[in-house]
Amino acid sequence: MKIDIEITVNGxxxxxxxxxxxxxxxxxxxxxxxxxxxxxCGMGDCGACTVLLDGKTxxxxxxxxxxxxxxxxxxxxxxxxxxxxxxxxxSFIEKGGIQCGFCTPGMLMSAKALLDENPDPSISEIREGxxxxxxxCTGYQKIIEAVxxxxxxxxxx
Numbered sequence: 001m002k003i004d005i006e007i008t009v010n011g012x013x014x015x016x017x018x019x020x021x022x023x024x025x026x027x028x029x030x031x032x033x034x035x036x037x038x039x040x041c042g043m044g045d046c047g048a049c050t051v052l053l054d055g056k057t058x059x060x061x062x063x064x065x066x067x068x069x070x071x072x073x074x075x076x077x078x079x080x081x082x083x084x085x086x087x088x089x090x091s092f093i094e095k096g097g098i099q100c101g102f103c104t105p106g107m108l109m110s111a112k113a114l115l116d117e118n119p120d121p122s123i124s125e126i127r128e129g130x131x132x133x134x135x136x137c138t139g140y141q142k143i144i145e146a147v148x149x150x151x152x153x154x155x156x157x
Contacts, residue, residue: 005069009034010078018065024058025049027065028075036076036105047133050106051075057113057132076105079112088112088150097146099137106133111147119155123148 002017009032018027028034028051037060038048044059051060052074079086088111091097098104107130114121114129121129126147127140135143 003066005066007065007068007070008072010074020064020066022065023061024051024053024063024065024068024073025060027068028060028073034075034077038102038105040102045134046103047106047110048103050109050133052109052113055113055116057110059132074109074112076108079108086112087153088115088147091146091150091153092143095142095146095149097139097143099135099139099142103133103135103137107135107143111143111150114147115151115154120151121147 001020003020004015004017006013006015009028016031018031025037025039028037029039037051039061040046040048042061044062047059049060050057053063053068054071079089088108092104092108097107110130110133111126114126118125123144126144130140130143130147
C-alpha cells in the first residue's frame, strides 16, 4: 500500500504515492534521481545524506519520506541555479574543500543552513555547524576556509 504525499523538492512541487517505509534519502535518489544525497552509514553518523527540510538540516537516512509531506526539501542539486553555482559551491572548488567529494554534498548543505542562520560565523561556529559531517580525507581546514570565503562573498553589498 502506498501513501500519497505532497512535497516540494528543490522548488519543484509534486504529488506522489510512496511506500510508507521509504526513507527520504531513498526517495530523493530513486524517485527524483537526485544522487548528490549520498547513502553511507545509514545511521545518521556521517552526514553524507544531509539535506535541508524546511530550512533545517536533517540526516535523510533517518527521516521517512512520508514525514516530509507538505514540506520543502533542498538537496545539493538545488543550491545552484541557471545563473551559476551557489557561492558555497564556488568557494569549495576554489579553496580545495571538495577533495574526494564524498562528504561534499552534506558539508555544503550544513554550511548553507549555517550561513542562512548566521551570515558571518566565527571559525568555531563553522566547526560546530559542520560537526555532523565526517570528512574521510580529514580535510576540515580547507572546508572551513571555503565557508569563510563564501560568507565573505555573500555578505558583499
